[in-house]
Amino acid sequence: MSQKLFVKCKTCGTIIEKKKFKENYYVCSSCGNYKTLDYKRRLAMIMDKDTFRETNMHTDFYNPIEFPGYIEKHNSIVSTVDLDEAIITGRGTIGGQNVMIGIMDTRYMMGSMGVVVGEKVTRLFEDAQNYKLSVVLFCASGGARMQEGIFSLMQMAKTAAAVSKFSQAGGLYISILTNPTTGGVSASFAFLGDIILAEPGALIGFAGKRVIEQTIKEKLPNNFQTSEFLFEYGYIDLIVERKQLKEVISKILAIHSQENNLTYKPII
Amino acid sequence: MINVDIEEIKINNAWNKVLSARKITRFRSLVIMNSIFHSFLQLHGDRGIGDDKSIIGGIALLDNQAVTVIGQQKGNSPSEMEYYQYGMTKPEGYRKSLRLMRQAEKFGRPIICFIDTPGAFPGVSAEENGQAEAIARNLYEMANFTVPVMSIIIGEGGSGGALALGVANKVIMLENAIYSVVSPEACASILCKDSRKAPDIAGDLKVTANELKNYGIIDEIISEEGDVQEIFGRIKQSIVSELLRCSQLEGCEIRNERIEKYRCIGNEIEFFNK
Numbered sequence: 001m002s003q004k005l006f007v008k009c010k011t012c013g014t015i016i017e018k019k020k021f022k023e024n025y026y027v028c029s030s031c032g033n034y035k036t037l038d039y040k041r042r043l044a045m046i047m048d049k050d051t052f053r054e055t056n057m058h059t060d061f062y063n064p065i066e067f068p069g070y071i072e073k074h075n076s077i078v079s080t081v082d083l084d085e086a087i088i089t090g091r092g093t094i095g096g097q098n099v100m101i102g103i104m105d106t107r108y109m110m111g112s113m114g115v116v117v118g119e120k121v122t123r124l125f126e127d128a129q130n131y132k133l134s135v136v137l138f139c140a141s142g143g144a145r146m147q148e149g150i151f152s153l154m155q156m157a158k159t160a161a162a163v164s165k166f167s168q169a170g171g172l173y174i175s176i177l178t179n180p181t182t183g184g185v186s187a188s189f190a191f192l193g194d195i196i197l198a199e200p201g202a203l204i205g206f207a208g209k210r211v212i213e214q215t216i217k218e219k220l221p222n223n224f225q226t227s228e229f230l231f232e233y234g235y236i237d238l239i240v241e242r243k244q245l246k247e248v249i250s251k252i253l254a255i256h257s258q259e260n261n262l263t264y265k266p267i268i
Numbered sequence: 269m270i271n272v273d274i275e276e277i278k279i280n281n282a283w284n285k286v287l288s289a290r291k292i293t294r295f296r297s298l299v300i301m302n303s304i305f306h307s308f309l310q311l312h313g314d315r316g317i318g319d320d321k322s323i324i325g326g327i328a329l330l331d332n333q334a335v336t337v338i339g340q341q342k343g344n345s346p347s348e349m350e351y352y353q354y355g356m357t358k359p360e361g362y363r364k365s366l367r368l369m370r371q372a373e374k375f376g377r378p379i380i381c382f383i384d385t386p387g388a389f390p391g392v393s394a395e396e397n398g399q400a401e402a403i404a405r406n407l408y409e410m411a412n413f414t415v416p417v418m419s420i421i422i423g424e425g426g427s428g429g430a431l432a433l434g435v436a437n438k439v440i441m442l443e444n445a446i447y448s449v450v451s452p453e454a455c456a457s458i459l460c461k462d463s464r465k466a467p468d469i470a471g472d473l474k475v476t477a478n479e480l481k482n483y484g485i486i487d488e489i490i491s492e493e494g495d496v497q498e499i500f501g502r503i504k505q506s507i508v509s510e511l512l513r514c515s516q517l518e519g520c521e522i523r524n525e526r527i528e529k530y531r532c533i534g535n536e537i538e539f540f541n542k
Contacts, residue, residue: 056539064483064534065474069459115534122531123539144427146450146459149473150485151533153449156428157435158530160407165527168412184449186400187388187428192408206399206428207390211454216391225395235398 009033025242034199034242036179038081039088039103042138046246047101051092055100056123058085058116063148070147077108086111086141089124094136095250097257100128102137106180110142113185117145118155121189125159125166125173134172134253139190143183156188163192172256174249177204177227177236191235195252197245198227198236205230283467285476286452288444289423290386292349295496297339297382298324300422303500304507305330305337313364317397320361322353322385325368327377330504333511336372338365338433339382342423355424356389359402362432366406369413378416378511381433386451388429403432410435411527414519418510420503421445421486437526438510439485441477442499443492447485448475485533 006015012031021028025045026035037045043052061084063070078084086108091100102124104111113121121137128135144152163173175193177186179202187206198204205225212218223229230236240248288294301308305328312319325338342348342355357365365381372379388399410417419436425447441447450458452470457463474480477489490502514522 055541057541058537058539060538062534062537065472068472116537119534119537120539144449146455146473149449150447150475150480150483153427153431154485154530154533156404156431157407157411158533160404161411161435161527161530164408164411182400184428187403187432188407189404191398191401191404204400205395206388206403207395212390212392212395218392220392224392229395230398233396233398235401 010035027242032201034179034201036106036140038107039083039105042103043101045242046094046136046138046249048093048096052090052101053092054088054090055127056089056120058120062115064115064151065147065149067147067149073109073147081107083108085116085120086113087117087120089120091127091131091133094246094253097250097253098131098133099136099253100124100131100133102135104138104140104185106140106142109145109147111140111180111185112142112145112152113155113159113188114145114148114152115155118152118158121155121159122162125162125171128171129166129169132171134174134256135166136174136176136249136253137189137193138176138178139181139185140178141181141183141185141190143185152184156184159189160192163189167192167194172253174252176240176245176249178202180204182206182208182225195237196235197238197240197248198230199242199245200227200239202227204236282446282470282473282476283452285444285446286467286470289446292344292346294344294423295499296344297341297384297422299496300382300500300503301328301337301339303497304504305335308337311368314360314367316360316363318360320353320358320364321351322355322357322389323361323364325365330380330507330511334375334377335511336368336377336379337382338368338379340385340430340433342384353389355385356387357385357429357432358389358391358394359397359399361389362402362406365433366409369410369417373413373415376415378418378514379413380507381417381419381436383419383421383425383430383433384423385426385429386424387426388432403428406432407435411530412523413526414523416511416514416522417526418507420490420507421447426451435526435530437514437522437529438487440488440490440503440506441480441486442490442503443477445477446470446475447477447480448473 009028011033014030308328310326452466456465
């Protein structure tokens with residue numbers, strides 16, 4: 001089998017032609033498993049072609065509590081992947097409508113939130129408020145980043161406050177929960193969207209499954225902490241298939257657009 | 269839950285603080301509240317699904333100032349600990365606290381929170397009831413109150429479960445309290461695959477009041493010298509002087525000051541745009 005032409009589904013082991021896998025939005029045609037996307041693939045699927053302009057590009061590595069082994073871990077990641085933090089942010093159009101967009105990428109330390117991620121998320125909302133744009137944010141994160149200690153925890157408060165300010169100014173925030181969205185990210189900006197979408201089958205929750213099993217000795221339900229589980233309990237507006245996401249987001253943006261809200265005259 | 273052979277490992281200062289903060293004999297929120305405030309009336313329920321045992325909350329007087337008081341409660345015996353869920357708050361607890369805080373905002377009462385939790389409750393029902401959303405909502409709403417919010421970490425300040433009562437104008441720690449993004453055991457287990465490394469990791473994580481004060485994350489440390497009445501006296505004094513300070517400020521100033529306090533953590537990082 002040619003390495004270049006085929007991929008193997010990590011869940012069911014089915015061999016899929018790479019071209020077909022891409023055409024199917026990196027969803028396994030056999031078992032339906034969603035491959036976690038890197039930010040470039042996500043951008044290509046969501047944004048209108050060639051409209052994305054990155055903002056707040058980060059420069060220096062930041063190690064606020066000088067945690068042992070952190071810089072070594074950072075160096076080893078940046079030498080293998082094309083990103084130096086767990087989120088990229090920018091501006092562009094979706095279905096012809098201007099937005100600020102953030103995409104988290106789990107290839108960098110499981111998408112965890114440290115100070116740089118917290119700062120970029122905060123600036124995303126501040127920029128959106130300045131430009132009077134909506135925010136579309138793709139969440140994918142294991143939670144707060146342990147290596148930055150208390151500084152990571154504070155990013156939860158900082159980002160939540162940023163969403164709050166943006167929201168009070170009337171801004172629209174669409175949060176899309178993708179696999180995985182857990183811990184300190186789910187417990188801050190991820191669950192604060194005006195509209196919360198999720199991809200099917202994503203792991204979403206607060207506490208880790210192992211922690212729950214070990215400390216509480218409870219048996220976990222089959223679909224525990226999946227998109228479908230949270231949908232059932234009322235914490236997600238819609239579960240949207242990947243191939244439909246752009247269309248659904250465009251529709252939400254259109255319903256919130258100025259021309260659909262300022263020109264309306266009630267029929268008496 | 270402490271799964272560490274203390275004899276085997278070097279005891280460091282941070283780990284000593286972790287052990288002190290978790291001592292079963294340590295003073296709890298309720299005893300502090302009853303000592304500092306009078307006319308304390310406990311209020312119950314989240315008006316949704318229940319009344320979380322780990323959260324004690326209500327209205328009280330601090331001398332002659334009406335306040336809303338909320339605290340995470342542990343026990344001083346194994347059975348009490350179990351009753352109070354070891355101080356681990358469920359979603360209904362965070363929503364109960366939020367309800368009381370909104371009430372405080374409505375009536376212009378300062379909010380005083382006592383934090384003492386190993387972390388938010390990890391369980392099936394907690395996830396079903398939206399633990400993540402409940403914590404996020406507290407952070408979001410606490411940012412906006414125009415009444416003063418003060419948080420005092422009296423024992424364990426465990427991660428998001430603590431922060432959900434900790435978005436405050438002033439954050440205070442008792443001398444032997446800890447405040448951390450993750451428990452040293454969990455961190456050691458994830459990063460070193462060995463929870464017995466927790467005492468060393470506790471040092472690396474910078475969880476002590478002194479370190480956090482130096483970082484500017486907390487504002488004041490309260491000494492634990494003397495008997496409990498002396499300690500509680502210091503806590504009261506600190507609350508009184510903070511409320512006096514806030515009485516000189518407008519509501520919007522109080523809110524902006526709180527938001528800015530968190531906004532500036534990490535804002536010195538330089539970014540560039542294309």
